[in-house]
Amino acid sequence: MRISRIAHPEGMSFVVVEGGEADGAGATCREIKGHPFGEPEYTGRTWPLADVRLLSPILPSKVVAVGRNYADHVKEVFSKSAEHLPPTIFIKPPTAVVGPGAPIRIPEWATRVEFEGELAIVIGRPCKDVKREDWKSVVRGFTIVNDVSSRDLQFSDGQWARAKGLDSFCPLGPWIETDLDFAELDNLPIKAHLTHDGVTETKQDSNSNQMIKAVPEIVEWISSAFTLLPGDVICTGSPAGTAEMVPGDSIDVEIPGIGHLVNPVERY
Template identity: 40%
Template sequence: MRIARIAHAGGTAHAVLDGGTADLIADPFAEPPAAGGAADGAAGRAPVRLGRRLPLAEVRLLAPVLPRTVVGMAHNTGPADRALPPQAFLKPARTVIGPDEPVHLPDGIGRVDAEAELAVVLAGSPAGHTPDTVLRTVFGWTVANDITARDLQRSDPLWTSAKGRPGFTPLGPWIETDLPAPDDTEIALTLDGVPLRPAATSGLARGIA
């Protein structure tokens, strides 16, 4: 199922994308947890449909989720990174923009790289879970562009200035709730209209969980 956030003539909404239409639904992250599933939040719950459909031609796709923060994982590009310890980094919410929004780069920022990533959208806290159970907290999957200012990264060990600028995490265009093989999914990136070499999550140093 493809779940999106959209802008339309009446405002913004969540919707299930079905063919050429957007079927409006209640905010899936605001719904109360199902009985017995409080720890896992919205994961696995059916969307609440509002009975209104809009043609896709009349809507604009926004970032499919507005996270409080974005957690990235470094040292996970390929097998060689297995010799390095896992390293998480944070990106503030202000970095998140929609899939077709422009990224404004300040003058003098230097080299800037686009990095296509598989993004995991959590519906609940992973605290207390094991690798065997943590995927129960996953609401779905989307694509992120982890934009990085390389010249700034060299002088900032926490990468805050290099990765935390407004617009440095384009997300979307939707959340896929039924990704069949998150540990073996190909991700491709197009830069200035030129397709770059695709990569797959099967090549990561560590698995999703």
């Protein structure tokens, strides 16, 4: 089941996206009554996906992210090995979240801004101290995240809050895939395509089997530190291949079984 949040002529709604192609072409949105965390109860209202606008599928109270979770990415960004720089945890504020198609807006004083296409976990119920073998009991599903990062700020500040937490620096979507067995999570392709001056190039082309901490371990690790609430998002880390993006570019993060998260880049 694909759960999303849409803007339609009468307002905003949570919906289940049904039918159509993998990218949503030809799909229909069925409105959900209330919240999206239990078995959906439908209102009877529907819209063609082509007639509405996809928003971020959820508005989290917090986005908890794992940094340095792919050894090759650690080497390309930090010029050190993962043995010396193991995975770490940081938080992106909810004000950084935007939906599919919304612009990533780069302020003039942020330079070397890079995309980081990642698999994201969406929490389905309040939880704390979850054992790794119980991770499925607290997860609502998976989506795609672009952990936008200003490298100049990341290294000049000495910590990551500003570099990764600016408004629009957390595109999320296009929907939440609730089938927790939709793919082999330890063998899931992750790609990011950069379009610059009309030319599209695949920059990230990796696989979740390169994670240092896998999904069950990530849920255990993060929930040992923070109480997680329904709708909270966990970013599982970026593979290698991140690159600078500039105003006028577009980023397409692709994960089979979930879809594409596409956002343009603008200056403000």
